[in-house]
Amino acid sequence: MTSTEPKTRITILEVNNIGKSYGAVNALAGISTVVNAGQVTCVLGDNGAGKSTFIKILAGAHTPSEGQLLLDGEPVTFSSPRAALDRGIATVYQDLAVVPLMPVWRNFFLGSELTRGSGPFRRLDVKEMKRITLTELLNMGIDLRDVDQPIGTLSGGERQCVAIARAVYFGARVLILDEPTAALGVKQSGVVLRYIARARDRGLGVVFITHNPHHAFPVGDRFLLLNRGESIGDFEKSKITLGELTSLMAGGAELDSLTHELERELGADSPLVKELEAENQQAE
Template sequence: MSSNGDDVPVVRMEKIVKRFGTVVALDGVDLTVNQNEVLCLLGDNGAGKSTLIKILTGIYTPTSGRIAFYGAPVDIRTPAEARALGIETVYQDLALVNLMSIARNFFLGRELARAIGPVRWLDMRAMNERTRAALADVGIHIRSASEKVEKLSGGERQSIAIGRALHFGARLLILDEPTSALSVAETRKVLTYVTSAKERGLSVIFITHNMHHAMMVADRFTILRQGQLVGNYAEGEVTQDDLADLVMGQREV
């Protein structure tokens, strides 16, 4: 995207409104993610974080508002369209299918197939090998790609979902509460993937409840409260306590 210059934001969402019937979930929210930046999206339950992200990933359609991707206006109507732009999302509980193997999950929706004439079949061997190699490439080592996901720990599952997003050429990686159900050690590991994604030149939107995790990885913070934008703050501009107060609405900075 050098033609657009390095200062063009990856995503600029402007004046996003989303109503569900009479409920206003988002009331004119702006969100900007710059290139090669980790943006932490903070807010309490019901603040509108998930709704905002689901608009960006094509799950919801905004009631009004504009989205630009690398400066160009876009209309993201389905998750497939978001993925075609290079927006990959790792959802807290919607990441992987537990009853399926790692490789089948890794290539879900992009399965590798071989064909003789009209007869096509899955190339399981290639999918298993490429899954192993791709995950090793981002520092995730698995025992076997044909193992079912249900046998893995929560941290391993998150790692694989993130590894998948990294492998398939995401330009923007969205992590929706990736650490909320993990142990301390597993959390640390997942946070290192956030850092390594940035090192690979990606931008990351990191959604979390946990101010401590946010402080560890963020370049910038965007805070929502009750469907409205509270503000944008650069790293170093605010303390962990400031963030907590802003999220809960106890003071302004």
């Protein structure tokens, strides 16, 4: 799972001191990080930390109130998600933008269908679309026997991967994944993490939003931690351990007091308390 060391680390997207306020409410302030080609930038934070505001800015759904975005070193503002997409920034939202009753291949090309012929005889190039869907999914390591099955019959992880493969095929350079593992079990999460690593290995810059440090750490190259709309750190992988990450996420002091509280109620021998203590020590 370790990333292949890139010879030259090309920065695709740079986030420079970005902030977003809605009237008097500051949703986000002073966020900076970079997204490099062939690397995974993880954005970690609890509910309400500002993760969704952050990705909406990257995806072009919101414009930042302050700071700037640099794409290939040039300052950019996206007027719409379509504009961001046209510049190669694709976002895979939690609902995946798939139509459950439609076959996998129709979903893969939905909105960008291939056609042949012209005039009234312009028709879908079904054969080619099926072929491409099959090979693109194989490239991501998904072997679907039948791309004719409705996408609703695939597992959550598989559907996530189809959405990723679709973004990659349609020329994404930066792939933003909004909590792709949030609704998945352990095994399915592992499957998705593997595809994130594959997308990374194909040279994409990946922005992986999650609240789970155990999912972020194995694939991440850089970790941006958010808390209540502010950055509490932007670390390269060599500068941080999983324990530190977990502790920062939970807020080290808060975890300590939680351990003591549970100790009083459950007794010091409780397996849960022991586990928490171990985690605290690891963090320190």
